[in-house]
Amino acid sequence: MSVLAKYGAATIEQYETFPKQTFRNRTTIATGNGLMMLNVPVSRPSGNHTTTAEMVVSYHEPWNIRHWRAIASAYNAAPYFLYYKDELEEILMHQYEHLLQLNEALLNYLLKKLKITCQLEYTQSFIKEAASYIDLRESLTAKKDDPSITYPPYSQVFESRHGFLPNLSVIDLLFNLGPEAKSYLLSIQ
Numbered sequence: 522m523s524v525l526a527k528y529g530a531a532t533i534e535q536y537e538t539f540p541k542q543t544f545r546n547r548t549t550i551a552t553g554n555g556l557m558m559l560n561v562p563v564s565r566p567s568g569n570h571t572t573t574a575e576m577v578v579s580y581h582e583p584w585n586i587r588h589w590r591a592i593a594s595a596y597n598a599a600p601y602f603l604y605y606k607d608e609l610e611e612i613l614m615h616q617y618e619h620l621l622q623l624n625e626a627l628l629n630y631l632l633k634k635l636k637i638t639c640q641l642e643y644t645q646s647f648i649k650e651a652a653s654y655i656d657l658r659e660s661l662t663a664k665k666d667d668p669s670i671t672y673p674p675y676s677q678v679f680e681s682r683h684g685f686l687p688n689l690s691v692i693d694l695l696f697n698l699g700p701e702a703k704s705y706l707l708s709i710q
Contacts, residue, residue, distance in 0.1 A: 522631065522691045523709040524655070530640040532654060535574040535621055536647040539565065545573065546620055548690035551679050552595040556686065559588045563620050572647075576620040585613045592692065599678050601699035605634055609692065631691055635703050671710045 525531055539545070546561040562579040565571035589610055596602045612630055617623040625641075632639055648654075672687035677697055679686075686693075694702045 523706040526706040599696035
């Protein structure tokens, strides 16, 4: 999100073979018990060759209800939770067929609430080497943090219990900083 806040346009790759264990279908929030990973279950209709655009959201289990309850429990005491919760809950309760649709709805919501102007477009075919782009596809992994990124501390709901927890879902930032969230994103190096 900090990159989107700094640039006026972004291209989203939708024809890559969907990579596992990335932020394309997961994020982390801070709870009273520590970090909690929220995973959107997906299925691959074309097996291991399924593209990101083809990934189907699975609703065999009520993950969206469990995610919303975890978010509400974790952020109910956050200063700006009441201002943003209704629309976010509505997005999570809507049953999107494809992961790309869910991600687009969430991204558009977050860009609007963070007051970030960024023109989004989607690839029309797979771009193997993004020579004219800053290619961040490999940095969207949940496996490891990028040590070159510095996250300045900000006040968090469970900071007294766990200390400052960096690199959480942008909803942590939105619920805790509200209108100041964009300035924070711009300060990330």
